[in-house]
Amino acid sequence: MSAFNLTSSSPPIFILNGIPGLEAAHIWISIPFSTFYIISLLGNFMVLFVVKKEQTLHKPMFLLLCMLALTDIGMSTCVMPKALCIFWFSFKGITLDGCLTQMFFLYVFAVTQSAVLVTMAFDRYVAICDPLRYATILTNARIAKLGLVGLIRAVLLVLPLPLLVRRLPFCANRIILHMYCEYIAVVKLSCGDTIVNRTYSLVITVVIIGLDLIFICLTYGLIIRAVLRISSKKAHRKAFNTCTAHICVMLMSYTPFLFSTVTNRYDQDSIARVHIILSNLYLLVPPMVNPIIYGVKTKELRDKVRKYICRM
Template structure:
């Protein structure tokens, strides 16, 4: 099958290389996960927006994470499903670079949101009497804006650097979406700057954010150890479990996927691709479920609207 694009202004996304014959079957769990992600996150946004009692910093952070999750899913899943179902593998260079920008911007924004959530948990446990004065809705909005601007400024150079590269006749990208290094590898030119910038962003953003989260949890653990009451002990721990679950679900596969993409040449290509897709799809699907289960206020409101329906 000839996969060479007839138009020099397009790339070809092959889908999951090595498993092309199973694309229709693979699309079923992908589509179900996509629908669950959209329903869960839109429901969370609707309920928090509808209920004035939920207009609190913690629930605003849930909404921030939900918006990022929706944007992440919509950045790559529609195109992936078009590949699986209709064999529509062509993507314009402009569309590919736009997808690269949004995927990396959403990833950096999600990391920033998790840092703000860690700070929220620190204030709630270590300074409970000052929580309402330190973390106001306006301050959460400002922190979210700073995180968004950081995500845009750090992601923008990636498509700009890619747009300067000369691309060869081989414009086949063996995956379901346009990732920075995957697109750079299609170039005939020197991609050292692209590789270096990609690694710097991974270690600078993830490294600095993980340090801030570790600092917050170090102070939280110290405060918990000083609590004598077992009931208060358990309550303090419970307030952090949802955030820890989401954090591990995001950072662990993210770091593994990035490092494997660059250094895991001995691993089968379809393993790379499937893990990259799961890294982008699973957290948006599970995040609203985790927070819905752990937040009693949110769980009660979901029950209220579900029963009414």
């Protein structure tokens, strides 16, 4: 441990510890991690490729799927290359600038994804509750503008996070008990006043993620109410089938994130380990499963993907 006892005059190097308590099993842990990552890249790039190639898929819903795929690729790629270096080669060191860069892009992709999920909920609301005006309300150009607004919102909200961390003093302990530069995990290493950092982190979580979740829940509440007013059972099944994929993706995206955010406020070893595992699952499982969910539930996309796979 003497190698990790860095003084405040040392260069700003942090040590990413991977998964605490399981260091001896890092090689074995890397097998499912790398497998999940490869599957997520293949699935999401397949979605991007098929939608780009097929003119019939140049619609708002599939444009949103491409945005979701890009955020999935971005989030997992911000973390996995460095994580695999830790697992395979024990390259645990990361500079302060590298840590802040990873933190910035990771949270930008995460907040942008939340905006994309909100837009997808609104897309389903218009498609089911006001189908006659769908083509005029949600055009490709309007969806692209909404995606750009979501990205700008993410950059403006996330940019203060690394700036607030940079002003903190770091003393002897620079060991991050994580496999990536998770914001609160880095803040906890400071020997200075972190009240501003913690408060801003909580504000982002409550205001942004909270408001996005409230909007999504209200939207699907209105969708369910509209569907229940339809007398035809066939129409019920069609409407609910349309929303099933979106609901599954949103549950997989928000549930581990919210639980991870709550558990990160506690310092007990058992809770901290649960938090780290959930954080890793949040970055690996949804990007891997999202293309599968939409490939199964969206007939147009499923048929086009099958066509390209059969050509190989």
